[in-house]
Amino acid sequence: MFDFLRATIRMSTPLFLTALGGTWTRQTGVLNISQEGAMLISSFFAVLGNYFFQSWIAGVLSGMAAGLIFNMLFALLCVFLRANIWVVGMTLNILADSLSILLMKSVFHVKGGFRDPRMVRIPDISLPYIGNFSLLILLAAILFFIFWFVDFKTVFGMRLKAAGENEEALSAAGISPVSLRFKALAINGIMVGLAGAFLSTSYLVAFVSGMSAGRGWLAVAAVIFGDGNLLWSIVGVFLFGAAQAAGIELQSFGFSSHLALMLPYILVIIALVFKNWKGVKLAKKA
Known part of the structure; x- marks a missing residue:
């Protein structure tokens, strides 16, 4: 049971970090x-920064910078130029997949994956009764409380909600x-x-083509599940993370790997069907 809990936390961490910002x-x-x-x-880029500077801090900062630039491109197209978010989002996802392969061949002269013994893993910390966890998992927990405070207790959090609910009043x-x-x-x-830095320099210490493996989509699903509510989005994150951990666990009992990998998406x-059904039911009562 304890191993399953650890696996759930590890699987949920990239979804958790992504959903925190995605909810806003x-x-x-x-x-x-x-x-x-x-x-x-x-x-x-987390692997790239880690490899060239032989520092996990440089790797994390490089990953953060890459994520920021990527999102600013999305913002430019969808917020400033008002392009369709679905068309732009799908295009950027395909672009990222192709660009990562191109960069891997251009920079490291390999295809499929890159690993180097000089790269430095993000350090673990030891917690009483829990064991070793990546430093980024502790950071994720701290960030949750920061996001929660800003979301529910500050003017900035209220303005974020107003931008989506009544932008005319905000203007x-x-x-x-x-x-x-x-x-x-x-x-x-x-x-x-x-x-992304957690995936490539803590979960693994390598870059593998397509290594996000649908985690970004699961984070989007968690945000849709929460519908802008931070706490419900995190509930969705841990549900999907537990499903991923359960899928891996089921493979050890002889279940088909394909069926096990489908489990998070089935969940x-x-x-989402249950949430929408409950929303329709409440609307009919009103």
Whole structure:
């Protein structure tokens, strides 16, 4: 049971970091569906920074910078130029996949994956009764409380929600909804960058083509599940993370690997259907 809990936390961490920022963009009225691509490209640049500077800190900062730049491109196209978020998001996801392969061949002269013994893993910390965990898992827990405080207790948190719910009133108060959306997407980009750095320099110490493996989509699903509510989004994150951990566990009992890998996505469908069904039921009562 304890091993399953540890696996759930490890699987949930990249989703958790991504969903924290993704919830804020959702609150402003923008659903960022390019997070799969942002996580993948951040994973590559985290390895790149780690390899060249032989420092996990440089790797994490490189991943954060890549996530920020990627999200600013999304913001430019979807917030400033008002392009369709689905078209742009899908295009950026495909671009990130192709770009990471191109960069890997150009920089490291390999294809498929890159690993080097000189790269430095993000250090673990030891907690009583829990054991060793990546430093980024502790950081994720601290960031949750910061996000929770800002979301529920500050004027900035109220303005984020107003940007999505009543941008005309926000504009009348002299506050630009576009500026708030750019800020939310910038924060989201940094968080996705952290998630990518976790994947490639803590979960693994390598870059593998396509290593985001749908985690960005699961984070988007968690944000949709929460519908802009930070706490419900995190509930969704741990549900999907537990499903990923359970899928891996089931393989050890002889279950088909393909069926086990489908489990998180089956749970996503069930959770979203249940949430929408409950919403329709409440609407009928009202």
